[in-house]
Amino acid sequence: MAAAKPTKILSVKDQIADQLRSDIIAGDLAPNTKLNEQELAKRFGLSRGPIRDVILQLTKEGLLISKNNCGASVNSVLEPKLQKLMINLRRNIEVYAIENFKNNPLTEDDVTQLETILDELQGAFDREDFTEVTKVDISFHNYLIYKAGGEDLVNIWYPYVMRMRLNYKRITTSSECVEEHRGILQALREGDITRAVKAIKENIK
């Protein structure tokens, strides 16, 4: 059997969820926009069933807000105080993940994959595709979180990222953002956890 590149298969619902998340992050779906199930179903060429599932999912993630019998709409930004709390909590999680690599260091394969992600990040910047930038940025962190705590940790972590992205986009230059991430990776590669923690704290704000 030939060793073909493993292609990631996504379920229908995951693809729709990804698309809607992108739309919200990109601002195509502004806060308080009401989502119509039928419209979405038509847009994605499905029935309302899967759409409803996705809406429920995004609601749990905090991107949407749903009321009984009244549908779902895009959630608005958090009040500043809550936002600070969120940043704080997310930082806790990511620092935990980094510190975990003390006992459970990254493999060479991990490093390669993370580098690929950073290359993609650079590429997205170069193309000025900022929605993609955000997604790739998240996937970098996601890789670390998953490696450290698996599905469980990702599940608690994810909502924070999403809400933060919803709230504000840090204006960063291409080089700044990519360099920040390369710094994290480099520190991890060298096993310098202290520096990695510092770098991740600097990155999450």
Added chain:
Amino acid sequence: MAAAKPTKILSVKDQIADQLRSDIIAGDLAPNTKLNEQELAKRFGLSRGPIRDVILQLTKEGLLISKNNCGASVNSVLEPKLQKLMINLRRNIEVYAIENFKNNPLTEDDVTQLETILDELQGAFDREDFTEVTKVDISFHNYLIYKAGGEDLVNIWYPYVMRMRLNYKRITTSSECVEEHRGILQALREGDITRAVKAIKENIK
């Protein structure tokens, strides 16, 4: 119009979710138990649709774990490290909530309601209905969290509580548990935030 006591109306899905959560907490649904949609539908006298919604919801909460085309099963306990992180995060949230009451103190009505909850807690202990104890305990904290940060904060907080309950039950005597909570309420009532923070930290472990 007579001012009747406002009765809380729960949606069908919320009721099912509550029931399943109770079952899991009570241990009637042990970890790794596979859930069958049809069985559940029959049990609650509904079709599979709403059941699927609830399963999705509980999956996002971390109580269940679902795989594509393979159904959902009760999630197992967290590894100790992750559990510590969880406790830590939950504590952060609850401390935030308490500190919030500095500027936004509890009203007399809040206090009355919280006292009612604590009376229920005592009652559940007296009846030795420990599943109910857990639920009422959670509702006490939930009241504070909601008051401090609304729906948004509850949504991030809730998964932690659930996972913690799933992991271990602190063995507490009736008086100890109820007194701990009364201590928190008393401190809040007197506006002694420092003491309240201390008490909540003591309570969450």
Added chain:
DNA sequence: AAGCAGTTTATTGTTAACAACAAACATAGT
């Protein structure tokens, strides 16, 4: 007998029709 391919069965994923509900509009009474 062990391993593999094909088949069956049970369960989940999807769909489209139907029921229940909320909001907006129209109507009648004061």
Added chain:
DNA sequence: ACTATGTTTGTTGTTAACAATAAACTGCTT
């Protein structure tokens, strides 16, 4: 003119039948 009631309309919630997938089983080949 204004409030309150009734009606309509659009949207969400629910259901039951259908399609697709995964796991269990059967029988064949070596």
